[in-house]
Amino acid sequence: MRLIIEAGRACDLQIKYISVLISPGAPVWAVQQRIDWQDCAFMFDRDLLKGKRILVTGGGTGLGKEISMGFAAHGAHVFICGRRPEILEQAVGEIRTRSGGQADALVANVRDPDSIEKMMADIWNTGPLTGLVNNAGANFLAPTETLSPRGYEAIRSTIMDGSFYAAQGCGKRWIAAGLPGVIISNLVTWVWTGSAYVVPAAMAKAAVHAMTMSLAVEWGPKGIRVNAVAPGPFPTENAWDKLNPLVETGVGATQADEVPLRRFGKMDELRNLMIFLISDGCSYITGDTISIDGGHHLAAPSTFAGLSKLSPEDWQRAREAIQASTRKEKEGRSA
Numbered sequence: 653m654r655l656i657i658e659a660g661r662a663c664d665l666q667i668k669y670i671s672v673l674i675s676p677g678a679p680v681w682a683v684q685q686r687i688d689w690q691d692c693a694f695m696f697d698r699d700l701l702k703g704k705r706i707l708v709t710g711g712g713t714g715l716g717k718e719i720s721m722g723f724a725a726h727g728a729h730v731f732i733c734g735r736r737p738e739i740l741e742q743a744v745g746e747i748r749t750r751s752g753g754q755a756d757a758l759v760a761n762v763r764d765p766d767s768i769e770k771m772m773a774d775i776w777n778t779g780p781l782t783g784l785v786n787n788a789g790a791n792f793l794a795p796t797e798t799l800s801p802r803g804y805e806a807i808r809s810t811i812m813d814g815s816f817y818a819a820q821g822c823g824k825r826w827i828a829a830g831l832p833g834v835i836i837s838n839l840v841t842w843v844w845t846g847s848a849y850v851v852p853a854a855m856a857k858a859a860v861h862a863m864t865m866s867l868a869v870e871w872g873p874k875g876i877r878v879n880a881v882a883p884g885p886f887p888t889e890n891a892w893d894k895l896n897p898l899v900e901t902g903v904g905a906t907q908a909d910e911v912p913l914r915r916f917g918k919m920d921e922l923r924n925l926m927i928f929l930i931s932d933g934c935s936y937i938t939g940d941t942i943s944i945d946g947g948h949h950l951a952a953p954s955t956f957a958g959l960s961k962l963s964p965e966d967w968q969r970a971r972e973a974i975q976a977s978t979r980k981e982k983e984g985r986s987a
């Protein structure tokens with residue numbers, strides 16, 4: 653491994669960061685993910701999650717794939733879902749190879765309650781889940797006054813409805829069988845601060861934050877714990893395509909230089925928090941949303957407020973770049 657200390661421009665993003673660079677020239681999100689796994693320090697017993705069966709929605713890419721990798725490497729049987737079969741199959745292969753653990757994929761659209769119900773029934777046919785991670789998300793930058801009802805709905809239904817139906821699908825089965833369970837939702841620090849230019853996502857994540865507190869109380873007596881995490885910036889290909897498509901859109905939320913710890917989050921750090929939260933070792937924590945953002949939201953540059961400097965022409969270019977990314981994704985979908 654070659655050690656290069658790099659500070660400055662990476663990919664086409666204006667990001668100041670210091671990193672051990674394994675593959676010079678690779679995009680920042682790819683570099684980060686590879687480093688994190690190779691330098692992964694296992695702080696838990698490798699059998700910690702043995703016997704657990706955990707569904708990670710949106711586990712085929714980005715944070716969901718990395719979280720799934722961590723669960724599988726600690727003995728869990730991981731199920732991932734998304735709308736693109738090819739991406740899911742690749743991810744399952746990668747999780748099995750890199751973690752040495754068990755992983756399976758199901759095609760499902762979390763915007764559609766029937767699709768979630770079918771997925772739950774298919775999984776339960778082979779045995780009950782013990783845990784659920786609501787990770788599937790959708791987001792793009794846009795001035796709120798330009799959003800169409802379909803644009804708002806695409807984001808709201810993925811985050812808010814998807815998390816509700818997946819939680820309900822697991823919860824009703826656990827309650828009927830008298831089984832315990834754990835739910836963790838992957839939120840964002842905008843549940844406390846809000847954020848300009850990503851209003852539907854901030855609203856929908858805040859709704860899931862409310863679901864977390866509410867269900868912790870309702871289902872606590874039944875042995876079901878419900879928590880959430882609120883990550884700061886952890887660069888991934890999709891999030892950066894949708895939230896930092898141009899040099900001009902590189903502001904607060906996607907930048908490392910104003911994070912009090914002066915860097916992006918590492919996948920390893922997120923994995924460790926998720927493994928802890930889903931394990932039996934933290935059996936007295938419920939109803940909480942835990943930030944993992946290097947103190948970003950406390951220092952307040954954690955939103956897209958800085959985009960008020962963009963011109964209408966900049967916004968048009970941002971929209972075209974985001975929609976090109978979405979078109980590419982749609983080609984692979986079968987659900």
Ligand SMILES: CCC/C=C/C(=O)SCCNC(=O)CCNC(=O)[C@H](O)C(C)(C)COP(=O)([O-])OP(=O)([O-])OC[C@H]1O[C@@H](n2cnc3c(N)ncnc32)[C@H](O)[C@@H]1OP(=O)([O-])[O-]
Pocket residue numbers: 789790791792793794798799800801802803804806807840853884885886890891894895905906970971972974975978982
């Ligand atoms: C700090 C980091 C925090 C990270 C948070 C994350 O969640 S990162 C996670 C990042 N990962 C993901 O987001 C992964 C999942 N993402 C997706 O599935 C897509 O990106 C999606 C959310 C656009 C939905 O796609 P879909 O195929 O279901 O729908 P569709 O293509 O048909 O569009 C629906 C409507 O949206 C409209 N619209 C679209 N773009 C723009 C724009 N820039 N401007 C304005 N509007 C826009 C579009 O015009 C249409 O409305 P219309 O014209 O018919 O009235």
Ligand SMILES: NC(=O)C1=CN([C@@H]2O[C@H](COP(=O)(O)OP(=O)(O)OC[C@H]3O[C@@H](n4cnc5c(N)ncnc54)[C@H](OP(=O)(O)O)[C@@H]3O)[C@@H](O)[C@H]2O)C=CC1
Pocket residue numbers: 709710711712713714715716733734735736739760761762763787788789790791810838839840841882883884885886887888889890891981
């Ligand atoms: N990256 C970051 O810095 C941060 C991310 N987060 C949260 O982490 C989560 C993952 O983000 P990230 O990994 O960056 O982005 P990705 O776009 O890589 O992950 C989103 C995943 O959700 C899946 N998904 C989207 N819509 C649906 C749907 N309707 N049905 C089923 N699956 C769906 C996508 O697969 P497919 O399109 O194939 O369906 C994809 O695998 C999101 O909830 C995001 O809000 C929070 C804070 C910071």
